[in-house]
Amino acid sequence: MKNHQLIEIGNVLKKYSSFAIFSHANADGDAFGSMLGLGMTLKLLGKKVSYFLPEPVPKVYAFLKDYNLINVAPLNHNDVGILLDSSDIGRIDQLSTHFKSFDVTINIDHHETNDYFATYNYTDKDAPSTTCIILKLIEDAQLPINSDISNALYVGLLTDTGSFHYANTTRNAFLTATKLVKYGADPSSMAKKIFEEETLAHLKLIGIALERMNLRNKIAFSYVTYTDMKSLNASEEDAEGIINLVRKYKDADVAILFKEVGNKVIRVSLRSKRKNINVQDIAVLFNGGGHAAASGCTLHGDLHEAMEQLLSKAEIMLKDANKNK
Known part of the structure; x- marks a missing residue:
């Protein structure tokens, strides 16, 4: 067919x-x-x-x-x-x-x-x-x-x-x-x-994101702010690919990067490192989408409040996935 x-x-x-x-x-x-x-x-x-x-x-x-x-x-x-x-x-x-x-x-x-x-x-x-x-x-x-x-x-x-x-x-x-x-x-x-042909702004954003990286219940996450973007004269494109470095954290099952690309506009990249964890399920909750291993969504509002809201949902999903191993 x-x-x-x-x-x-x-x-x-x-x-x-x-x-x-x-x-x-x-x-x-x-x-x-x-x-x-x-x-x-x-x-x-x-x-x-x-x-x-x-x-x-x-x-x-x-x-x-x-x-x-x-x-x-x-x-x-x-x-x-x-x-x-x-x-x-x-x-x-x-x-x-x-x-x-x-x-x-x-x-x-x-x-x-x-x-x-x-x-x-x-x-x-x-x-x-x-x-x-x-x-x-x-x-x-x-x-x-x-x-x-x-x-x-x-x-x-x-x-x-x-x-x-x-x-x-x-x-x-x-x-x-x-x-x-x-x-x-x-x-x-x-x-x-x-x-292998990155901008200086992209490389500096990597440093900022890695400095802020943290681990919470097997979720590696970091963020870059709109202030970071403006100070480096960075475009939204310059923040692409950083999620792949956050994903490298060996103790993480899920990686999340929050990118504040405008005033109260936050792009979120999500990656799964385990086959039984579908990050698309998180993205869909916030009107996003993608694939089981790689998805994204856009949030609006205060950066840290938005981070907490999504991370809380991710923790619930991860807990459920661990029950069903």
Whole structure:
């Protein structure tokens, strides 16, 4: 059934002439990789393609081909709207109105909580990344692929698996990586671009977060304040990735980073280090989402009050998980 759905989407891609491709706010590597990878494939078919992300658009993936075309074209004048790596339309903020205006829509995703909101839907919660699904679509529908497309898809896989060490690093992840290298992806170059070219503000924020790190009932947590951000002239993007260092605490089962990115606006990153602990359950309580091992949400209000509220919920969840070991 699933293969049939993917072939059906492939036929839609071949039938229509122009496409607007969207992905979620605070776009990560999988959002960029799936969006640009599929877009470049469609362009090789002679299709017209436009890319759209909610502002601000992170600069960390500016090395990917077609990055400079994001949010450049007009929002209308396309036949089909495609939303990638998003469990619901609300993930694209104000762009949701434009997505709903298309008569034909496509939804491709790997989040368990997907709403099946499009004309054509394909979701696979077991896929390590949405880019894995895009590669399967390319192969099953016999669509073109080159090294630029392969690099974009590889970036999505690399980042969503945490450099191939999260719980979603399955056999499929390695098989997909092998195929992408065969098609021209350059793993060394992509890893260097993502992990070895950090801003000074990011490095200083790491120091601040690590200095504040604490452990509470097997939950490692830390925070950076809006004052920290302003003093370093740091962007929200500069606070990305710090959660991966908090996660390294050997005595922790869960890692949480609170990032106060605006006046009483707090982005929260959650990571699980045990298969029986699903941090998505915490994120959903605060209108967030993601995956069992990696999720996020946004809180509003006083930073320390918000921290206490979420940490209390996390402690309850962790206690329940320990009972059910």
